[in-house]
Amino acid sequence: MSCTMPGTKEPNPADLIWSERLKTDFDINKMHAFLEGSEPEALETLRLMQQLERDPILTAGPSYYEMSKNEHREATARKIMRMAQYMEIDAPNYARFQNRLNLIAVVDPQLGTRIGVHLGLFLGAVRGNGTEAQFKYWAEERGAIRMNGVYGCFAMTEMAHGSNVAALETTATYNKESDSIFINTPHVGATKWWIGGAAHSATHTVCFARLIVDGKDYGVKTFVVPLRDTRHELHPGVSLGDIGAKMGRDGIDNGWIQFSNVEIPREFMLSKYTTITDEGEVVDPPLAQLAYGALLGGRVTMVTDSFRTSERFITIALRYSVGRKQFANKGSTTENQLINYPLHQKRLLPYLSWTYGMAIASHVIQQSYKQTLEKLDEGVASGDFAQLQDAIAALKELFGDSASLKSTCTWKCLELIEECRQSCGGHAYSAYSGFAKGYVDHAVQCTWEGDNNILAQNSGRITIQKVMKFNKSGNRPRAGYEFLADALKSQGGLNKQSVQQLDKLLGAMNLLIYRMAADCAQTVEKTGDWDAIASEKLTLSKMYAARFILDKWIQRLNTLNENNGSIDKPLFMLAQIFALSNVEAFGSHFLRFGIVSAEVYKTLLEQLGKICKEVRPYVIGLSDSFKMSDFFINSTLGSYNGDIYEHYYGVVKNLNNPALTKASYSTSFERDMQRPSVAERECFERSSKTLSKL
Amino acid sequence: MSCTMPGTKEPNPADLIWSERLKTDFDINKMHAFLEGSEPEALETLRLMQQLERDPILTAGPSYYEMSKNEHREATARKIMRMAQYMEIDAPNYARFQNRLNLIAVVDPQLGTRIGVHLGLFLGAVRGNGTEAQFKYWAEERGAIRMNGVYGCFAMTEMAHGSNVAALETTATYNKESDSIFINTPHVGATKWWIGGAAHSATHTVCFARLIVDGKDYGVKTFVVPLRDTRHELHPGVSLGDIGAKMGRDGIDNGWIQFSNVEIPREFMLSKYTTITDEGEVVDPPLAQLAYGALLGGRVTMVTDSFRTSERFITIALRYSVGRKQFANKGSTTENQLINYPLHQKRLLPYLSWTYGMAIASHVIQQSYKQTLEKLDEGVASGDFAQLQDAIAALKELFGDSASLKSTCTWKCLELIEECRQSCGGHAYSAYSGFAKGYVDHAVQCTWEGDNNILAQNSGRITIQKVMKFNKSGNRPRAGYEFLADALKSQGGLNKQSVQQLDKLLGAMNLLIYRMAADCAQTVEKTGDWDAIASEKLTLSKMYAARFILDKWIQRLNTLNENNGSIDKPLFMLAQIFALSNVEAFGSHFLRFGIVSAEVYKTLLEQLGKICKEVRPYVIGLSDSFKMSDFFINSTLGSYNGDIYEHYYGVVKNLNNPALTKASYSTSFERDMQRPSVAERECFERSSKTLSKL
Missing domain, CATH: 2.40.110.10 (Butyryl-CoA Dehydrogenase, subunit A, domain 2)
Incomplete structure (x- = not known):
């Protein structure tokens, strides 16, 4: 602590964060286990983290x-x-x-x-x-x-x-x-x-x-x-x-x-x-197509990486939003915490929900990758045609899913870093906040091992082809695309009560994807031009990832037992935020396909605001649940103990010794600062006295 | 040129760019004058640029x-x-x-x-x-x-x-x-x-x-x-x-x-x-509020800076998109230029239109800043109350306009840099492409001298207040907000023919802003809570900037005379792209307020695609019109002569001497790479032979 004048209001970010932490009313160990997939996996993660940080x-x-x-x-x-x-x-x-x-x-x-x-x-x-x-x-x-x-x-x-x-x-x-x-x-x-x-x-x-x-x-x-x-x-x-x-x-x-x-x-x-x-x-042999399978591992890893990176940066932004105050409410003399502003909640909480969603997606796609590789190895080893065909089908599905998830999650994570940075104001521009290197390091994920736009095109095209085939043949699409078959049946239109039923929200997304893909299919059948619907394919891929996540999220919620440490409530609300913020993100499409009316749309957005407010008190608990220690956070703005200002000041002084009051370039700068006037530097050669001589 | 094996298809980006350049059929000097405001201003800009670059x-x-x-x-x-x-x-x-x-x-x-x-x-x-x-x-x-x-x-x-x-x-x-x-x-x-x-x-x-x-x-x-x-x-x-x-x-x-x-x-x-x-x-004295006026200069400068920075990065992306080929069309053996893909056009051309729009906005707001300062100085000097009130009113308007334009343009420019980077694929991740430093340098503009979210809140609030006042009093709002008074009269709904009438598109934006602000006004009047509509205020500010630009754009188009060097046609199409891409950006709002029907909305987006295709042949001319020499472009991917690969290869070799085949850390890396086995490094202390002794 440094010397402080009495009667002044020294900021107290650590108090603010700790008082909220102590009020967390769900079991963060159980939440961590949910995020990591299971309790043994959560313990394994912590063991590895401990070894690495030491x-x-x-x-x-x-x-x-x-x-x-x-x-x-x-x-x-x-x-x-x-x-x-x-x-x-x-x-x-x-x-x-x-x-x-x-x-x-x-x-x-x-x-x-x-x-x-x-x-x-x-x-x-x-x-x-x-x-x-x-x-x-x-x-x-x-x-x-x-x-x-x-x-x-x-x-x-x-x-x-x-x-x-x-x-x-x-x-x-x-x-x-x-x-x-x-x-x-x-x-x-x-x-x-x-x-x-x-x-x-x-x-x-x-x-x-x-x-x-x-x-x-x-x-x-x-x-x-x-x-x-x-x-x-x-x-x-x-x-x-x-x-x-x-x-x-x-x-x-x-x-x-x-x-x-x-x-x-x-x-x-x-x-x-x-x-x-x-x-x-x-x-x-024609099987040579399998040779490219190796790249899929990278894409799957990037879903996990987007999840982990999002955990890190949303934690920083949320801790800062609780510790940092700015402006007082009308009539109040103490300033308000950033996170109390509805706009701040609206900016950050959908990203928090995406982080949870990416945790779920990462777990599913990792499992599916592992199983597919095993199937493939067995298939190749067995030489059995049917088994190999089965493996190839699984590989194709993984290709589609990973294309959509890799592109959507890496993009989402990049957006998240940037929005979190902006939400922390000026201090986030300091390199020591971690945002700068976080952004530039992550940026390449949108490009390498399958450019996001190209991957998304692939994913969108697959969805359209599935709809085309289904509409022609009536045969239910396989596994991950089965939802298309039921989309029309589900009567997916939304009303004001839908927000309480995640299934309803999922049904609406399913219907939207079906409608949009069917619309695209018509265009392609008419024109034969897949490029003309490039922008729609891109959107379809993003929608596919969002519904994939919501679908698995609902499944995971259904597996929670009674003894879940009260994590079901915040997880349900986060799923609502996830679903509603996607309704907003794809709002023009929901509206144009009549899946939501203008009136209901407005209500849903209001409900999104309300749920954000309800989740507000949980933000410290929900980010603590990631269990990222300060070593992994590595930010002056997001450390666990919340002592933002003293920490930041300490880092700055430690790395930039204030005893060195002059820069390496000071000598020449000082000389130039004290330079003679233009006339002197020109030996007065433009003065009227001189000119009269010339 | 380097040694090349015959019969191989060496890429030819410079040919591609030059052949398009030579086909440009409008006068780029006239276009430059349009961008800079006038011919004398354009010449002054070039004179200064020449001095700086040398x-x-x-x-x-x-x-x-x-x-x-x-x-x-x-x-x-x-x-x-x-x-x-x-x-x-x-x-x-x-x-x-x-x-x-x-x-x-x-x-x-x-x-x-x-x-x-x-x-x-x-x-x-x-x-x-x-x-x-x-x-x-x-x-x-x-x-x-x-x-x-x-x-x-x-x-x-x-x-x-x-x-x-x-x-x-x-x-x-x-x-x-x-x-x-x-x-x-x-x-x-x-x-x-x-x-x-x-x-x-x-x-x-x-x-x-x-x-x-x-x-x-x-x-x-x-x-x-x-x-x-x-x-x-x-x-x-x-x-x-x-x-x-x-x-x-x-x-x-x-x-x-x-x-x-x-x-x-x-x-x-x-x-x-x-x-x-x-x-x-x-x-x-109460006039002390004027003391903060000094900050406005910075905000106005940032509109100009966003324009200039956008000129630079959209030029790089467009030149690269013409010079770079990837994938062949079905049935073709030569690969296709990136810019020929509708998605690539859709990604870049709206940003090109924003760059032109920001040029127009920059000019207007700079003029208005200059005039306001003069008024203020005169007012203060005169001591005349009416004159001073007038100056203060002008200052307030500038405050609102600059809040909306500073936040919208700095955000748009940041998005533009990132989208342009991603559109150039992997090579844009090289520092020498200029995107990286461009992004991180520009990023702070969204935060400093008025955080964008806060400025946008201010602008949105002003619009809502103007509507409240107008609805109550019936008095036409002043100057920049006069459009609100006519918004309802104009019957701003869009139909399929609207795309040919910029006035129609502007009318629709006016109506949208009015409707949305009126909707917000109702909420505020009911709840008294301005924070509950924070997200809407943000959107209103962005809409305000877009309509501001479109409005001035139409005015500028109307001032073009016959002898305009054929710049009117591309300028008109760019304005269409600007307007339609904003219809898409605010699509959910246009739809929910019934200003556009689902059917017309779909048609407008198709028209946006078509106009992008029509503008496609102009992209080299439209970016050459910025007259940014290679000194200002400073990118391996966007130089004027288009010789992307040889240039890039030359820069890389020049700055990273290939004769130095080993890194400074090679010795220890090589030693570790050739390390003995674990068992040897442990003196076999875990071997069964050893363990039998223990």
Whole structure:
């Protein structure tokens, strides 16, 4: 505490936060278990969090926000090697390591990415596209799975091609005589670009290149290409460099790579599906489409990451909104807490509800990913056609769901960070609030591993196709799209009482999606032009994600038993906020399809405001339930104890020593500040006296 | 050009851009004149731009995006002193200097701010709140206006108070015996915070503090307080420091200041309105409200800044969208340009229309600001009550208009930067694209000098009050709100033909605002609670800005003569896009108030798509019309000649030397990568052989 004059009203954010915390009337351990899926999972999360936050190398803290690109790179490299040691402990429980990685990514996203590129993309591709022997060799014998000896990167995107993988231009030309493959970058546009880990770390890459045999182009396949030898020196023919400063995640050494006729043995081609026989013939079964399955893991992870990142930033904004006061109500002499303003509630609580919704979605999609991979492995191993067809259907559904959820959740999270930042006013512009790095680090999630707009187009198109098929055949769509079949039956129109029935709200969303998709289907059937409804597909994808979440939310609420620690009430209200704020977000569509009348619409928005007010007293409890310790929060504005001002002041003084009253540039600045007048600096050469001489 | 293999399809962005450029069929010089207000203004802008871009000290370029906080600080200090020299040239034409400053701020926003704080805020406050003698002394005699000798900062916000200026807690206690004032910071929460220029540069500050005389609190007044002496050493009693790293604008030395009973002469109180007489009595006329007028200049500048910044980023996105190809249309072998996709048009063209709209708004509000200040000066000088009332009315209108336009335009610009970034895909995540720094630098505009949400609340409230008054009295509202009186008469409902009549579209917006405000008025009259309609006030403010722009746009179109170089056609279509995209943005409100039927709404959105397609061929011409040279664009993705890939590759190699194949951290990374196995590192102490010994 610093010296204070008596009679003045020193702010007391910690008091405000603690008094609300003490009034929380539901069991936050039970709420945490709900968010994590179950009590054992919640405990596992906490155990991992504790281990991570105490680790001397994995530190972050406020100084993290001051680090230069080089410092980030260096620290990240050390942290990777530290995580490798945890992996040695976790092995063979890679699921645990993945959870660990997802958690450390909350506080240090670039670290998550650098390891994710190696394990998820490089090794994921070797596992997904390679034979068992190939995986065994690179992962186990050579040590990639322990991040020992082999450290991989993922050379897919090229300078002129990102989303359109099928059009990549790097060539892999098979030479029969030498029984080897030559990798080549034909021109600058085909330079591998954005390759995380390429600039300074990776020893090997999985390279995506067009297989050319006897002049015939077999399309894009994958190849393990060594980049550096054991001395970490570049192989000849491999040119690469750092692509430099980025919007965020500067700790990742993204690079470019050009291959100039680099020879690799035929055996380095990943050959689970496509093979070149000893006779030099290409066997290219139709199942090769499965080769892209590896990317789905990244998309699924991003749903989880959006959830975790949202947990972090909504916590900061809510704690600040309780601790910070501004303006007094009419007639009052004490100022009002930000969160007491209806507009502030309206700005933040829908995002809080989304965070809870993303928790639910993350859990479902992670399970579904795990099950699908198992099915696929079993299918491929069994060789049974029906089983494989089943697995492929599951994969397709996962593709659709993850496209919609990845794009919607990463966007929602980015919006959330920005809205939370703005809601904290000026102090959120300080780097130490965490918002700045949070935003720039997360921003890329909307673009990489499937550009959000393109993924959303895919998802929207699937929904429309399901409706087309259903309307023609009358056959109920499968699993995730079954709701379309019942949408019309449910009489989904909303009335003023609907707000009390989540099923009603879900029914209305189902009907909206059906109507909109049917409308689009008509257009497509008339014009044959899918691009003309691009904007509608985008909206459909967002609606699909929202109804997916609401659907699972209702299911989860139904599983709560009596002894739920009173978490059912706030969870129900949050679900209402989630549903109503989506009614608002898609308001023009609800209205134009007549699913809600103008009068009911107005009432629903008023009810949204009322429920926000009812949830208001729970905001500290609802964010404490995330159990993010200060290490993970890493913000001057959102620490648990709520002592915002003293904390912030302390961090600022600690990192910017006030004893240094002059800047490095002071000498020249002072000289220029005290400069002589223009006339003197020009030796009076424009004065009338001078001019009279000339 | 680099080596290229024959038979490969090297990308050709420059060809694509140039071929479209050559087809532009309107006069871009005339379009530039339209954007800048007139031909002489356009020429003046170009002359200033040319001078700035050639200046050896005011450089930026790609390396600007790699600079550390310290490097930014140092470069900015040099640039300030360079700009001071231009000011010596411009004086007494300060309007020209302001234009110069607005332009350099496009490429170096932090430089704009640092000078803006001194000139606009510090000197603005001295001018607005001080007597003529006070302004003469600090500005002229002491040299502040030449940035020579005195360099000022603006100590308004405190750690615990930003928006609520009236509740600031720093005290200024008048002591009759010494005839002096003691400035004091009572506690940490009252520490002046975010003070641009305080950390290392400012010699003086205008301090906002509560005037206390004989124990009576007269509210917040302004005082010139010296911080540093001529040796640039801190005065005793003044404690200050750097507040450190920020989201953006790291070149600004924002600081905190604590005053510990710092004595200043009574004469340092700015006394245009409030005075302490020689007898120690406070004279505090009601006109003191005018003292806050100084802040309006900043808000008006931010409209201009949003326009300029939008020009820059929409140009990058549009050039990239023409040069970049991705995916082929069905049946085609060559890939399609991004801008050919309807979704891409839908994403970018409404923002292009907003950029044109902001140009128009910027011009109008700048004029109105200038005229209002003149009126005010004349009013105060004349002492004529009627004249002064008139000036105050104009000031109020400017307050409302600038609140709505500042908040709407800074938000729109921030959205624009983000959407443009996402539309350029992965490459936009490179710092050299300019988007990252553009975003983080602009982000603060939504918060400072009037938090956007609070300003929008003010604007929305004004509209509602005007409707209340009009409905009660029947008297037509003044000037800017006159449209409310005619809103009902105009029969503003839209039909399918409305798209051809901008007046019709404007009428519909007018009606919407009237209806919504009237609806809010009812709620307020019933409940007395203005906070319950906070969200509606926010929306009303955004609607007000949109209709303001459309209104002025129509007026400007009507002034075009025959010989307009064919700019009328694209300008008309852009206005249609502007209007229709606002119909979509406020779709739920248009529908719920029955101003558009569901059927017509659908048709209007289809028409929006069609007009976007019609504007598609003009995008290069429409962005070239901004005449932003590569110096101002400063992006690897948006240079004029369109040679995106070679340019980008060159910048990356130039700033990240590929000959340095190892990173600074390579040694330890390589050592860890080749580490012995876990068992070896543990001396086999867990082996069964060892355990059998234990």
